Amino acid sequence: MKINEKIFAAKTMLSDTTPLHTFLVKGRDFSVLIDSGVASMFGDIVGVVDESESSDIRFLFNTHPHADHIGSNKQLKEKYGLLVAAPVGSERWIEDMAYHYEQFCLPFPNILPHSEETKQDILGLMDGGSKVDLTIMEGITIQLDDETRLITLELSGHMMYEIGFIEQSTNTLILGDAITLYEGDLFPGHFSPRQYRASVKKLAELNRQHQFKQVITAHFDPTDSAGLNKHLLGVHRMIDQVDWTIHEILMEAAEPLSLEPIWRAVCVRMGRIYEFRGLAMVYGHLTEAVQDGKVLQLGDLYTVR
Ligand SMILES: [Fe+2]
Ligand SMILES: [Fe+2]
Numbered sequence: 001m002k003i004n005e006k007i008f009a010a011k012t013m014l015s016d017t018t019p020l021h022t023f024l025v026k027g028r029d030f031s032v033l034i035d036s037g038v039a040s041m042f043g044d045i046v047g048v049v050d051e052s053e054s055s056d057i058r059f060l061f062n063t064h065p066h067a068d069h070i071g072s073n074k075q076l077k078e079k080y081g082l083l084v085a086a087p088v089g090s091e092r093w094i095e096d097m098a099y100h101y102e103q104f105c106l107p108f109p110n111i112l113p114h115s116e117e118t119k120q121d122i123l124g125l126m127d128g129g130s131k132v133d134l135t136i137m138e139g140i141t142i143q144l145d146d147e148t149r150l151i152t153l154e155l156s157g158h159m160m161y162e163i164g165f166i167e168q169s170t171n172t173l174i175l176g177d178a179i180t181l182y183e184g185d186l187f188p189g190h191f192s193p194r195q196y197r198a199s200v201k202k203l204a205e206l207n208r209q210h211q212f213k214q215v216i217t218a219h220f221d222p223t224d225s226a227g228l229n230k231h232l233l234g235v236h237r238m239i240d241q242v243d244w245t246i247h248e249i250l251m252e253a254a255e256p257l258s259l260e261p262i263w264r265a266v267c268v269r270m271g272r273i274y275e276f277r278g279l280a281m282v283y284g285h286l287t288e289a290v291q292d293g294k295v296l297q298l299g300d301l302y303t304v305r
Helices: 039-052 073-080 091-094 098-106 116-123 192-210 225-252 261-268 276-291
Strands: 007-013 018-026 031-034 055-059 083-087 132-138 142-143 148-154 163-167 172-174 214-216 295-297 302-303
Touching: 007 039, 007 214, 018 039, 018 055, 031 039, 039 073, 083 091, 091 098, 098 116, 098 214, 148 276, 172 192, 214 225, 225 261, 225 276, 261 276, 276 295
Parallel strands: 031 055, 055 083, 083 132, 172 214
Antiparallel strands: 007 018, 018 031, 142 148, 148 163, 163 172, 295 302
16 A cells, blocks of 8 residues: 555554554665564565565564564565664564563463463464564664655653654654554553653644644554544543543542452443453553552552542
């Protein structure tokens, strides 16, 4: 799929309602891929490289190290001899699959224990660990020719390590999961509401400044400046709603509660399924509420009363 004269996208459906996109940015000197999707997308991504008529695919940038963004790393590396670049800190998630599973799916094994099925589901999205050749951070510029330029942005919140890009010549904002889906039956998860809010604010400011012509993300359909604002508002409301819901649960509880009943009640009240991503997210909200003095932690128990 062609986004504009410089940018192409591969697309698959992760579920009936959730698309997954990866991107190619074409320069005259060299081209780059942004995210590698799931392992089964390899053929689609090769198709996009062919469609774009790019000759030199020099780098693959992983926006963050979640399975649906790094899944074809190994195959793409083998096919194009490209270098894999990922955010500072994300290396081990990409290189070591056992570590990936443990960090991602087992945030609290006493609440959600190891499940072979979940392990196979998640690891099956990726074609195996592969080496990260360089790590990148905010402010790095990738010059694909004299006018095509990618500027790197740091956008953590959903994940500890996440980057996005602005392609300057086409005024396009390119994101992985820096903004997540805010509706649906699953919490996409965010590890730090504070950092997520900061990234949402940063994107709103950048959008005011640049009025992005196109905004492309992993899990939303391509949109524009107005569409980005709508998504930012959706994410902002979701973060707030998780905070209010936790507060409400703690206000109504006769006694201090531990993480598990709080997480289960948040899922019920917000209509989401019980899953590891939501569990880590609720823990992140509780931790920061304790840091801010809004919730009192007594041992493993939380209270507002
Ligand atoms: Fe993600
Ligand atoms: Fe994703």
